[in-house]
Amino acid sequence: xxxxxxxxxxxxxxxxxxxxxxxxxxxxxxxxxxxxxxxxxxxxxxxxxxxxxxxxxxxxxxxxxxxxxxxxxxxxxxxxxxxxxxxxxxxxxxxxxxxxxxxxxxxxxxxxxxxxxxxxxxxxxxxxxxxxxxxxxxxxxxxxxxxxxxxxxxxxxxxxxxxxxxxxxxxxxxxxxxxxxxxxxxxxxxxxxxxxxxxxxxxxxxxxxxxxxxxxxxxxxxxxxxxxxxxxxxxxxxxxxxxxxxxxxxxxxxxxxxxxxxxxxxxxxxxxxxxxxxxxxxxxxxxxxxxxxxxxxxxxxxxxxxxxxxxxxxxxxxxxxxxxxxxxxxxxxxxxxxxxxxxxxxxxxxx
Amino acid sequence: xxxxxxxxxxxxxxxxxxxxxxxxxxxxxxxxxxxxxxxxxxxxxxxxxxxxxxxxxxxxxxxxxxxxxxxxxxxxxxxxxxxxxxxxxxxxxxxxxxxxxxxxxxxxxxxxxxxxxxxxxxxxxxxxxxxxxxxxxxxxxxxxxxxxxxxxxxxxxxxxxxxxxxxxxxxxxxxxxxxxxxxxxxxxxxxxxxxxxxxxxxxxxxxxxxxxxxxxxxxxxxxxxxxxxxxxxxxxxxxxxxxxxxxxxxxxxxxxxxxxxxxxxxxxxxxxxxxxxxxx
Numbered sequence: 001x002x003x004x005x006x007x008x009x010x011x012x013x014x015x016x017x018x019x020x021x022x023x024x025x026x027x028x029x030x031x032x033x034x035x036x037x038x039x040x041x042x043x044x045x046x047x048x049x050x051x052x053x054x055x056x057x058x059x060x061x062x063x064x065x066x067x068x069x070x071x072x073x074x075x076x077x078x079x080x081x082x083x084x085x086x087x088x089x090x091x092x093x094x095x096x097x098x099x100x101x102x103x104x105x106x107x108x109x110x111x112x113x114x115x116x117x118x119x120x121x122x123x124x125x126x127x128x129x130x131x132x133x134x135x136x137x138x139x140x141x142x143x144x145x146x147x148x149x150x151x152x153x154x155x156x157x158x159x160x161x162x163x164x165x166x167x168x169x170x171x172x173x174x175x176x177x178x179x180x181x182x183x184x185x186x187x188x189x190x191x192x193x194x195x196x197x198x199x200x201x202x203x204x205x206x207x208x209x210x211x212x213x214x215x216x217x218x219x220x221x222x223x224x225x226x227x228x229x230x231x232x233x234x235x236x237x238x239x240x241x242x243x244x245x246x247x248x249x250x251x252x253x254x255x256x257x258x259x260x261x262x263x264x265x266x267x268x269x270x271x272x273x274x275x276x277x278x279x280x281x282x283x284x285x286x287x288x289x290x291x292x293x294x295x296x297x298x299x300x301x302x303x304x305x306x307x308x309x310x311x312x313x314x315x316x317x318x319x320x321x322x323x324x325x326x327x328x329x330x331x332x333x334x335x336x337x338x339x340x341x342x343x344x345x346x347x348x349x350x351x
Numbered sequence: 352x353x354x355x356x357x358x359x360x361x362x363x364x365x366x367x368x369x370x371x372x373x374x375x376x377x378x379x380x381x382x383x384x385x386x387x388x389x390x391x392x393x394x395x396x397x398x399x400x401x402x403x404x405x406x407x408x409x410x411x412x413x414x415x416x417x418x419x420x421x422x423x424x425x426x427x428x429x430x431x432x433x434x435x436x437x438x439x440x441x442x443x444x445x446x447x448x449x450x451x452x453x454x455x456x457x458x459x460x461x462x463x464x465x466x467x468x469x470x471x472x473x474x475x476x477x478x479x480x481x482x483x484x485x486x487x488x489x490x491x492x493x494x495x496x497x498x499x500x501x502x503x504x505x506x507x508x509x510x511x512x513x514x515x516x517x518x519x520x521x522x523x524x525x526x527x528x529x530x531x532x533x534x535x536x537x538x539x540x541x542x543x544x545x546x547x548x549x550x551x552x553x554x555x556x557x558x559x560x561x562x563x564x565x566x567x568x569x570x571x572x573x574x575x576x577x578x579x580x581x582x583x584x585x586x587x588x589x590x591x592x593x594x595x596x597x598x599x600x601x602x603x604x605x606x607x608x609x610x611x612x613x614x615x616x617x618x619x620x621x622x623x624x625x626x627x628x629x630x631x
Contacts (some may be wrong), residue, residue, distance in 0.1 A: 018360060019360020019361060019487050020362065021361060045482055047489070049537045049538070049541065111503075112454050112455070112504050112505075112506035113503065114504070115454075115500035116454035116455035116501065117501055118456055141488065150487065150489075157377070163451050163452075170465060197436055200427075204427070204431070205508065205509055205510040206505065206511065208506070208507045209505045209510040243375045249408060252614075253612060254392055254614065258391075283583070294394075294575040294576055296572040296575060298565075298572070299576055299577075301610040302610060304610065305610035305611070305612070332580075333586075334536045
């Protein structure tokens with residue numbers, strides 16, 4: 001079954017994988033491919049490389065979806081691309097879901113928030129998913145492709161909503177509020193233990209840290225209900241039949257193993273893995289036929305390398321017959337504009 | 352010394368870091384190769400299960416896997432002495448959420464562990480060289496910036512002074528930053544951004560590891576090559592020589608592309624080149 005026919009009925013495609021495998025380029029090319037099937041497609045990406053952003057017309061200051069010009073095909077649809085703003089990502093989330101302006105102001109005044117919130121665990125992943133949900137629910141597109149933020153470990157992406165929900169847990173806030181505890185027996189026991197821990201934490205971090213941290217969690221707790229609700233809906237969307245996951249990986253042995261493991265963990269979340277795309281398996285010049293012999297020692301080494309890489313991929317395929325695995329070539333030229341994305345989309349059409 | 356190895360995803364950070372660690376250990380330095388976060392790259396390569404505590408894989412060379420949570424736990428145990436209180440922190444869901452949720456805490460614990468020997472804080476770390484296979488660009492800069500950011504947010508108390516001390520080590524002469532680049536446009540551009548980011552955060556000048564560099568093309572080879580391959584070779588060579596923004600920073604080493612699928616072989620080949628470089 002071809003990649004195209006596998007993706008035909010998708011409403012959402014999530015392209016996942018570790019950094020440095022060309023995931024964003026592949027996502028953009030999938031967008032072009034599906035637009036050329038007559039669909040109205042949106043590609044959501046976070047922090048693309050400059051060249052790629054330019055190719056998609058995203059080098060301006062806006063984060064609104066923009067139509068990508070210059071795509072033709074038999075049944076021309078439209079392609080939109082949009083960037084998820086990694087810098088102010090959490091600020092925007094707070095603005096959107098805080099119950100009132102006062103909460104927003106209080107939180108943004110907190111020094112821990114000011115200094116460190118851009119690095120907040122899971123915030124990029126969560127806000128990407130939230131953006132996906134917003135676009136999906138507004139229903140302006142036939143298909144949305146989410147290029148996931150690069151993570152050290154692909155599974156981190158899946159854990160992100162859970163982590164962020166934990167962060168807004170009201171129990172943390174309660175934990176920090178000293179004095180005036182409710183008088184039930186259980187809460188007394190909990191607070192005696194937690195008081196000991198809190199005192200210890202204060203001893204090693206200092207009163208100023210504890211007070212800032214406690215304010216931070218208190219302000220965050222105002223966002224709790226909406227965060228829980230959003231995560232629940234994101235999870236629901238990701239579990240839908242029309243939401244397909246693609247893992248993008250390179251052909252390196254360790255990367256293949258990691259990609260396979262990621263595919264397996266998708267099942268634990270009840271997400272649908274539609275296939276694995278192996279990027280840069282063989283170079284473009286590899287199949288150019290007659291000129292393939294040369295006395296150059298270096299060329300010989302390179303050729304042998306790709307030959308055995310292709311063999312290793314074939315072996316991986318035969319060992320994993322249930323996985324739909326697609327191999328892509330490595331372009332001879334660096335990515336230099338929309339025409340290269342279109343070229344890659346033609347390749348995706350063939351596999 | 353502490354050696355951080357970073358770069359764009361996919362440039363060969365882990366193999367480069369490992370080969371550097373091998374070379375240092377072969378010079379008789381007691382070396383620890385640290386893998387950060389949840390990646391388990393080296394477990395496959397060395398066929399050993401790795402954990403927080405160093406595992407000896409070769410003479411003078413140990414490997415370990417550090418994450419923020421475990422570092423924080425170890426630090427608390429060291430300071431509090433009573434593991435019952437430490438258990439209280441970690442064995443309940445509230446503290447789990449706190450550890451994951453409090454901004455900067457995990458990053459601070461991790462940088463704290465990495466710099467613990469220089470600061471003489473925490474359990475002893477009996478190694479002379481620490482090679483850290485660090486995160487790629489964005490995550491690495493976030494990790495580096497956490498101690499300074501924390502010390503700006505919290506100026507008084509132990510948290511403030513620890514954060515300042517960590518930042519001082521990270522911006523001092525006992526740390527070396529190595530940025531891995533390949534002769535391709537995106538890794539070069541991102542590598543340069545990363546190098547400048549490191550300098551901004553720490554005032555230290557990082558060094559390049561020029562990885563997967565291709566050799567010059569001989570005149571005699573030129574005519575016999577498939578045209579597309581010759582063009583590709585040419586363009587990589589051009590990028591290699593054009594990488595002049597690189598002159599802002601020194602080059603630690605130039606490593607060729609090793610055309611092998613065996614990652615362990617690759618580590619050994621690259622390590623021998625490091626050895627040569629270190630001797631000079």
